[in-house]
Amino acid sequence: MEIYVFSVLVFLLSLIMASFMAASAGNFNQEVDLTWGGDRAKILSGGNVLSLTLDKVCGSGFQSKSEYLFGRIDMQIKLVGGNSAGSVTAYYLSSEGPYHDEIDFEFLGNLSGEPYTVHTNVYTQGKGDREQQFHLWFDPTKDFHLYSVVWNHQRIIFLVDDTPIRVYENQESIGVPFPKNQPMKLYSSLWNADQWATRGGLVKADWTKAPFTAYYRNFKANACLWSSGSSSCSLKTTSSITNNAWQTQGLDSTGRRSLRWVQKYYMIYNYCTDYKRFPMGRPRECRLSKHF
Secondary structure, three states: OHHHHHHHHHHHHHHHHHHHHEOOOOOHHHHEEEEEOHHHEEEEHHHOEEEEEEOOOOOEEEEEOOEEEEEEEEEEEEOOOOOOOOEEEEEEEEOOOOOOOEEEEEEEOOOOOOOOEEEEEEEEOOEOOOOEEEOOOOOOOOOOEEEEEEEOOOEEEEEEOOEEEEEEEOOHHHOOOOOOOOOEEEEEEEEEOOOOOOHHHOOOOOHHHOOEEEEEEEEEEEEEEEEOOEEHHHOOOOOOOOOOHHHHOOOOHHHHHHHHHHHHHOEEEEHHHOOOOOOOOOOHHHHHOOOO
């Protein structure tokens, strides 16, 4: 009898942990707060779709209700179509404060027919300067595409439609900080950055084409939730019914080939190879990393 009761308790605890570990393929009414921009940010279709709009007066944004300390974050996004020059659609994880950690996707708009630039960065303890930029192998304005961040103790992986475009390894062993102590929320915003976003600011936003709108759906956070100073992943169970592959996820041989393909044909900037920017020598993580 005692063994049976213990088994039931373990099973129930597993269910509780699963509910903490993974947000459903989310209803935006339950998962996010619209934080700025007034009615330029809207939740549509009963919570299944979210839209952000930018006009000449203001942009808009939202943030997750929950904080995460490690996890896999997925979102399908349909970017601003047509002439999106000067606009930036930001999609990122961030903690708060002057020494914050941050994991960035930013989508820099362009003239009609010209490719978006996907800007990525990793901040640790308030310091970024780890930019890599890419073009995409498809038009991100025609349909929804999946943009994901895997963040575990070993590495951060940026993925587009499950294809890795960047890996940032944990290299604390050689003195490179890694985001591991500060819980982060998910943020997204659509805003005017025409002073720098398109061709270094040479191309400005064409407000006759406004408003500009980006759409979101299928937000999923398979992650460790942070609440009241502790992580849901500290719960110990003898079994798990949640997909926790992200906790040790790296790249297999197929993933490494895909990463090399993206970096060979679609990478347009890599701070690790910008020797003019670092005349005294590249950052330490660039010298040893297998994945720039």
